Amino acid sequence: MLVLSRKPGETIMIGDQIELIVLSTEGDVVKLGVVAPKEQQILRKEIYVALKESNLEASNPTANLNKLRDFFKKK
Structure with a gap:
């Protein structure tokens, strides 16, 4: 397992087409945004x-x- 630390506004790329964006953190809750092709089920x-x-x-x-x-x- 890869473990990464990111701050709000920072991004993680999965391959060339999937981007995870840390939108915010509130206590033990992290809000993530996902940018991916429409055909990719999330x-x-x-x-x-x-x-x-x-x-x-x-x-x-x-x-x-x-x-x-x-x-x-x-x-």
Whole structure:
């Protein structure tokens, strides 16, 4: 892991096209700006993990059948 220290207004480059800008710091909160190509998806990690889990679950036909069976058992 690379650890960098930056002050508000300073920037970090990721490759040639992604720029992270430290906008401000307030206590233990850091506000970041991201400049990247429109086709580059940028997500908070918790959203990324939730989408990944949802896609994995949706691709499991057995789990989907079990959920469907449980749904109809309740009715």
